[in-house]
Amino acid sequence: MKRVMVDSLHPLRFEPIFKRLIWGGRRLATVLRKPIGEGSEYAESWEISDHRLDVSRVADGPLAGRTLRDLVHRHGDDLFGPAVGHREQFPLLVKFIDAQQDLSVQVHPDDDRGRRLANDNGKTETWVIVHAEPGSKIYAGLRPGTTRAELAAAIERGNVEEYLHSFPARRGDCILIPAGTVHAIGAGVVLAEFQQMSDATFRLHDWNRVGHDGRPRPLHVAESLESINFEAGPIVPMVTSPEPMPGGVRERLSRSDYFALDRLTLNAPASLGEADRFTIVLGIEGEAEIRSRDLTVPLGLGQTLLLPASIGPCEVSPRGSATLLTCVVP
Numbered sequence: 001m002k003r004v005m006v007d008s009l010h011p012l013r014f015e016p017i018f019k020r021l022i023w024g025g026r027r028l029a030t031v032l033r034k035p036i037g038e039g040s041e042y043a044e045s046w047e048i049s050d051h052r053l054d055v056s057r058v059a060d061g062p063l064a065g066r067t068l069r070d071l072v073h074r075h076g077d078d079l080f081g082p083a084v085g086h087r088e089q090f091p092l093l094v095k096f097i098d099a100q101q102d103l104s105v106q107v108h109p110d111d112d113r114g115r116r117l118a119n120d121n122g123k124t125e126t127w128v129i130v131h132a133e134p135g136s137k138i139y140a141g142l143r144p145g146t147t148r149a150e151l152a153a154a155i156e157r158g159n160v161e162e163y164l165h166s167f168p169a170r171r172g173d174c175i176l177i178p179a180g181t182v183h184a185i186g187a188g189v190v191l192a193e194f195q196q197m198s199d200a201t202f203r204l205h206d207w208n209r210v211g212h213d214g215r216p217r218p219l220h221v222a223e224s225l226e227s228i229n230f231e232a233g234p235i236v237p238m239v240t241s242p243e244p245m246p247g248g249v250r251e252r253l254s255r256s257d258y259f260a261l262d263r264l265t266l267n268a269p270a271s272l273g274e275a276d277r278f279t280i281v282l283g284i285e286g287e288a289e290i291r292s293r294d295l296t297v298p299l300g301l302g303q304t305l306l307l308p309a310s311i312g313p314c315e316v317s318p319r320g321s322a323t324l325l326t327c328v329v330p
Helices: 068-080 111-118 148-157 221-227
Strands: 017-025 042-048 092-099 105-107 125-132 137-142 164-168 174-177 183-185 189-196 202-205 243-245 248-255 260-266 270-272 279-292 295-299 304-307 314-328
Touching (some): 017 092, 042 304, 092 279, 105 221, 111 221, 125 248, 125 260, 137 174, 148 202, 148 221, 189 314, 260 270
Antiparallel strands (some): 017 042, 042 092, 092 189, 105 183, 105 202, 125 174, 125 189, 137 164, 137 183, 243 248, 260 314, 279 295, 279 314
């Protein structure tokens, strides 16, 4: 395979990887303008992925057709930047989720338990709600004082909801879900998710529904109980304060050891991206253009770009106004 020169790296847009699951719908198309096919149950659009067989492929530009894994292996230093350092796998997975039905009540393991129980990375994640139907909910964390024994008994009885902390889903809310947190996305919610590169998920309750075969979907009770952090308590949306920046305002959303997420609301040109690390950019409102050298790339609602570190800061120009999410490895 011919080696691509370093100076050909550019803002990268990937072909979405669509996941059809029992709880999905069609809002990836109606809300986010995704090119899904016929039918329903379109649950997830994986925007950037380097997970097992689900590997993103560059959609357009000089590197069209190349996989993210190939870029990591051939051009990792230029893709990641010195602040991120050498990696054998892209560290973050970015997706959109359409919850036409309530998702199962689940928990993700930390790094140690992920390797031991699922042969995968751990999974800390963060959500930004981009659409919420009236009455929709987010379930995040256990009610104060819930013990392992109480939750185990509730799983057996099928009434786990009594022990879940919940709140109304609101457009724009950001919720950080550390590994070990019991959670579920309620019906009627469309959100953007940034997470560790992992698909380690343990299901402890599925609202007593059945799958296409007429039987309950499998639960992972032992793994769930081992992975839950019973000391964590309820989770609430992040509280942010807009900070002035050239071209608009910035809100510092969630922070973890794995990612730092910001929301930019722009009404004039601004600088985006860093020379020492890659930046992920996701459009959630309005339209913008990102310029890198002599290449201009559009970014609209529901679209995602990966800015390699080697291209340095880029100019982003909103068409009127635009709201973007940016994510880096801290």
